[in-house]
Structures are given as structure tokens and as C-alpha cells.
Amino acid sequence: MGAELLIVILIVFMLVAAVIALEADDLLSSVIAMGAAGFALSVIDLLVAAPDLAITQVVVEVIMLVLLIRVVLKRRDTAAALSHDLLRTGISLLACGVVLAVVFFAFGGLAENGPAGVVPPFGEPVLAGGNATVEPGVSKDYLEQTVEGTGAVNSVTAVLLDFRAYDTLGEATVIFASVLGVYALLRQIGRRKEHLTL
Amino acid sequence: MKQQHGMTSIVKNTARLVSGFIAIFGVYVALTGHLGPGGGFAGGVIVSSAGALIVLAFGRRLATKVITDEVVHVADALGASLFLLIAVLGFLTGAFFASFIPVGDLGHLKSAGTIPLSNLAILVKVGAGLLGAFLALSAFRLAGKEPSS
Numbered sequence: 001m002g003a004e005l006l007i008v009i010l011i012v013f014m015l016v017a018a019v020i021a022l023e024a025d026d027l028l029s030s031v032i033a034m035g036a037a038g039f040a041l042s043v044i045d046l047l048v049a050a051p052d053l054a055i056t057q058v059v060v061e062v063i064m065l066v067l068l069i070r071v072v073l074k075r076r077d078t079a080a081a082l083s084h085d086l087l088r089t090g091i092s093l094l095a096c097g098v099v100l101a102v103v104f105f106a107f108g109g110l111a112e113n114g115p116a117g118v119v120p121p122f123g124e125p126v127l128a129g130g131n132a133t134v135e136p137g138v139s140k141d142y143l144e145q146t147v148e149g150t151g152a153v154n155s156v157t158a159v160l161l162d163f164r165a166y167d168t169l170g171e172a173t174v175i176f177a178s179v180l181g182v183y184a185l186l187r188q189i190g191r192r193k194e195h196l197t198l
Numbered sequence: 199m200k201q202q203h204g205m206t207s208i209v210k211n212t213a214r215l216v217s218g219f220i221a222i223f224g225v226y227v228a229l230t231g232h233l234g235p236g237g238g239f240a241g242g243v244i245v246s247s248a249g250a251l252i253v254l255a256f257g258r259r260l261a262t263k264v265i266t267d268e269v270v271h272v273a274d275a276l277g278a279s280l281f282l283l284i285a286v287l288g289f290l291t292g293a294f295f296a297s298f299i300p301v302g303d304l305g306h307l308k309s310a311g312t313i314p315l316s317n318l319a320i321l322v323k324v325g326a327g328l329l330g331a332f333l334a335l336s337a338f339r340l341a342g343k344e345p346s347s
Contacts, residue, residue, distance in 0.1 A: 051235035151301030
């Protein structure tokens with residue numbers, strides 16, 4: 001229960017950081033607030049016993065923070081002129097919350113609240129098949145077959161690169177395409193301007 | 199043109215000492231991905247952060263003499279092709295992504311079939327890709343620092 005309370009506190013912290021990131025005057029302040037939200041997320045990953053995700057989250061957050069600060073630092077003048085209408089922000093957040101609540105109850109709420117519920121309680125993923133209303137999932141098979149099927153000790157890696165390697169291939173393709181997009185958008189502009197200033 | 203010289207010599211020497219260890223740690227995280235927490239993606243990001251450290255400390259102009267854009271692009275494409283090659287080699291022995299190497303002893307570095315090889319391919323791919331994006335964004339900042347008007 002203590003861990004759950006800590007997770008709730010961290011989620012509230014992340015929400016506050018996200019709102020600050022949206023509303024801050026300075027681009028640098030928003031980048032730092034974004035970083036705070038990311039580090040809180042990595043602590044949450046650790047608390048729910050997902051060290052693989054926590055490592056990746058911390059490292060990605062550090063490099064994104066360095067990158068964004070480097071890009072943003074000397075470009076104060078390009079700070080986007082966001083509207084500071086608190087009422088509008090509040091109404092948007094309220095609308096998001098209402099939509100989420102409608103979706104939650106449209107799917108029947110928590111699974112333990114009746115036969116219509118499909119949203120499993122916290123800590124019991126759908127794939128585990130721990131609750132009666134959902135078909136028994138595949139994650140038990142993954143855990144059982146990790147050692148003899150793949151020989152890996154870390155079952156997360158076994159899922160990523162053996163059971164569901166297609167997903168990893170798709171992920172690698174997404175990264176490849178996004179890096180290509182970065183090259184196409186930024187590199188040519190940078191080169192042209194560099195030649196001009198040289 | 200202060201950008202050309204990078205940061206002070208303290209930062210430069212520290213980066214020179216540390217960046218190699220950071221890169222080795224990234225390779226370690228990727229290589230032991232099947233034994234403990236970690237994997238190719240996290241390792242690749244750590245390796246690219248070592249490159250980013252060099253770019254930040256020595257300035258982009260000097261750093262791109264060592265880490266040229268061409269090297270980064272070739273490594274990026276090479277990592278992606280290696281991962282696909284492992285998948286296709288598995289296809290030749292059965293199914294797409296089938297593990298064509300014997301499972302080996304549990305808990306050893308050389309075990310788990312093709313998983314360490316895939317981790318290495320993803321390490322090269324992600325590391326080079328993120329480093330390339332970092333270099334491109336550095337050029338973007340260079341361009342933005344001196345407005346043409």
C-alpha cells in the first residue's frame with residue numbers, strides 16, 4: 001500500500017510538472033519541467049518493479065533534456081506566445097477528465113464491480129488473466145517458456161526479442177523513420193546557413 | 199566563433215576520460231540484456247549520450263571531424279540491416295525471427311540464441327540514430343544563433 005501511495009504522489013507531481021511545462025513563459029523552464037515529469041515516471045517504473053523500463057526512461061530523459069536545453073538555451077526569442085488563459089486551460093483539463101471518465105465507465109469500470117467490467121484492477125494486467133471476466137492471458141506462458149524456449153534469464157528481453165520480435169522490428173523502423181525525418185527537416189537548413197556564415 | 203573551440207579544458211579533459219567508460223557501459227548494458235535489466239535500446243541511448251558528451255565538450259565543428267555524419271548514417275543503416283538480417287536468417291531455418299543458434303547454458307553471456315546478437319544490432323542502430331539526430335539538432339542551433347537578417 002505504501003508503494004501505491006508513493007505512486008499517486010508521483011503522478012500528482014508529474015501532472016503539476018506537465019501543467020508548468022505548458023504554462024511557463026520561458027522555453028527553458030518548460031524543458032526543465034518536462035524533465036522533472038520524466039524522472040518521476042522513471043521512479044514510478046522502479047516502484048512497479050520494471051527496472052528495464054526505468055533504465056531506458058532515465059537515459060532517454062537525460063539525453064533529451066541535454067538536447068532540448070542545448071537547442072533552446074540561446075533561442076529565448078523564439079519562445080512561443082502561448083495564451084495564459086487559466087480558465088481555458090482549466091476547461092480543457094476538465095474536458096479531458098470527463099472524456100476519460102466516460103471511457104472508463106463505457107468499458108464497465110473495474111472488473112470486480114460486475115460482469116460488464118473489463119478494466120482490471122491496479123497491478124493485474126489483462127494479459128495475466130487473473131480475473132474471471134477476461135480470458136486467461138498469454139503472459140503466464142511467456143514466463144513459463146522463457147527459460148527453456150529462449151535461454152534468456154531476463155524475461156522482458158525474451159519477450160522483446162524472441163516472443164514479440166516483430167514489435168521490436170516495428171519499433172526500430174519507427175526510430176529509423178523519425179531519425180530520417182530529423183535529417184530531412186533540420187540538417188539541410190543547418191548546412192545552408194553554416195555555409196552562409198562561413 | 200566561440201562555438202568552434204567548445205568548452206574549457208577542464209570539461210574537455212573530463213569528457214575525454216569519461217566518454218569511453220560511458221560507451222563501454224552502454225555496450226555492457228546491451229550485451230547483458232538477456233541476463234539482467236537493460237537491452238539494446240537502453241545501451242544504444244547510453245552510447246549516444248557518450249557521443250553527445252563529446253559534441254558538447256569539444257564543440258560541433260571539432261567533434262564532427264571524429265564522428266562524421268557519414269559514419270553515423272552508415273552505422274544507423276548498418277544496425278537496422280543487421281537486425282533485419284538476423285530475422286531473415288531465422289526465416290531460412292524455419293520462421294521469421296526464429297532463433298537459429300542453440301540456446302546454450304542458462305545464465306552465461308553466450309546463451310539465449312539470437313537475443314544477444316539482436317541486442318547488439320539494436321545498440322548500433324539506436325546509438326547511431328540518436329547521435330545523428332543530436333548532430334543535426336546541433337547544426338540547427340548553430341543556424342539559429344546567427345539570424346540571417
